Amino acid sequence: MSKNIIITGTSRGIGFELAQIFADEGHKVLALSRNPRPILDINHSNIATFSCDLCQQEDYDKVEEFIAEWDHVDVLINNAGTLLNKPFLATTTEDFEAIYKVNVFAVAELTRLVVPKMPKNGHVVTISSMGGIQGSMKFPGLSAYSSSKGAVITLTELWAEEFKETGPSFNVLAIGAVQTEMLAEAFPDYQAPLTAQQMAQYMKDFALTGNQFYNGKILQVSSSTP
Numbered sequence: 001m002s003k004n005i006i007i008t009g010t011s012r013g014i015g016f017e018l019a020q021i022f023a024d025e026g027h028k029v030l031a032l033s034r035n036p037r038p039i040l041d042i043n044h045s046n047i048a049t050f051s052c053d054l055c056q057q058e059d060y061d062k063v064e065e066f067i068a069e070w071d072h073v074d075v076l077i078n079n080a081g082t083l084l085n086k087p088f089l090a091t092t093t094e095d096f097e098a099i100y101k102v103n104v105f106a107v108a109e110l111t112r113l114v115v116p117k118m119p120k121n122g123h124v125v126t127i128s129s130m131g132g133i134q135g136s137m138k139f140p141g142l143s144a145y146s147s148s149k150g151a152v153i154t155l156t157e158l159w160a161e162e163f164k165e166t167g168p169s170f171n172v173l174a175i176g177a178v179q180t181e182m183l184a185e186a187f188p189d190y191q192a193p194l195t196a197q198q199m200a201q202y203m204k205d206f207a208l209t210g211n212q213f214y215n216g217k218i219l220q221v222s223s224s225t226p
Contacts, residue, residue, distance in 0.1 A: 003027045003208070004070050006063075006114060008054065008106075009080030011035040014127070014175075017200035018077065023047045025204075030066060033080065054080060054106035060113055073117045075207045078107045078126040078152070085141040096144045103148035108155060115168065122168030123211035124159070125203070126152050130176045130222045149174070153218050160216025169211035173203060176222025194223070 005022050009015035010031035016038055019031040023046035031039045032052040039049040048066065052059045067073060082102040084095055107126055115124070130136050132149030139146075152172065159170040177194070202221065210219075 003074035004030075004072060005075045005077070005207070006030045006032065006067070006073055006110075007077045007079055008032045008052075008110065010049070011038050014196045014200050014203065015077075015079040017197045018079065018203055019047055020044065021197075021200055021204045028070075030063075032063065054110060055101045060109060063110070064113060067114065067117055070117065072119055072122070073114050074119070074122055076111065076114045076118070076122075076124045077203070077207055078110065078124070080106065081127065081129075081149075082145075083142075084144045086144075087141055088143045091144055099144040099148050100151070103145070104151045104155070107152050111159070115163070118168040120167030121211065123207055124156075124168055124170045125207045125210070126156055126170070126172050127203070128153050128172045128174040128218070130174050130220060133174050133218070133220060136220075156218070157216045164215065169215040171206075171210055171214045171216070172218040173206060174218055174220050174222070175199060176220075 005027050007015055007019050007029060010019045011033035015033070019029050019039060020042065023029050023044045027046065029047045031047050031049040032054070033039070034051060034053045036049040036051050039047055050062060052062060080102060082099060084091070084099050086095065111124055118124070129146065129149040131138060131142055131146035132153055134150070153174070156170045156172045163170070199221070
């Protein structure tokens with residue numbers, strides 16, 4: 001049965017692959033990123049897209065206008081993220097703000113916008129990182145990034161509690177190393193054991209079925225360090 005799916009961060013990597021996988025299976029996808037060109041170039045009849053900067057309030061108006069045409073939203077995947085690899089003593093307040101705007105504030109704002117359109121059996125999946133898991137291995141230079149990924153884990157736990165009677169369900173996938181452009185920025189010489197397409201396939205299955213088994217949970221999807 002076809003579902004209505006919203007995915008952020010679809011211009012490259014996992015999000016780009018994820019949009020295609022859902023669409024190929026017959027689901028309707030709204031793919032959101034600042035650069036819609038890669039998705040537009042696919043020209044897939046099941047994918048709608050437009051330029052959307054999640055740090056700009058007026059772009060949320062475009063999202064709201066689009067989803068007004070949908071009866072409901074079945075799945076929201078908060079996949080967009082930005083990385084900063086910089087020594088802590090050189091990391092400014094402005095640096096932290098820039099990372100948190102995308103990795104935390106945008107996740108909260110889009111979720112706030114979409115949840116009223118979601119049924120009880122809907123599913124909000126937020127993509128975090130193993131770096132955001134308390135007690136996991138940490139790496140120098142990722143203070144802003146990893147702490148922001150920890151923040152959305154706590155947000156998810158709070159949302160699951162707040163909406164436990166009405167739904168939707170909220171879960172986090174804290175992913176490990178996947179061969180993407182972002183990983184190459186953080187660890188230039190590291191070869192990850194998984195491709196973006198492999199992780200996207202896993203995430204697709206979890207987004208469609210994970211809410212039957214989990215709510216307010218953090219799943220560590222990692223077979224390696226980093």
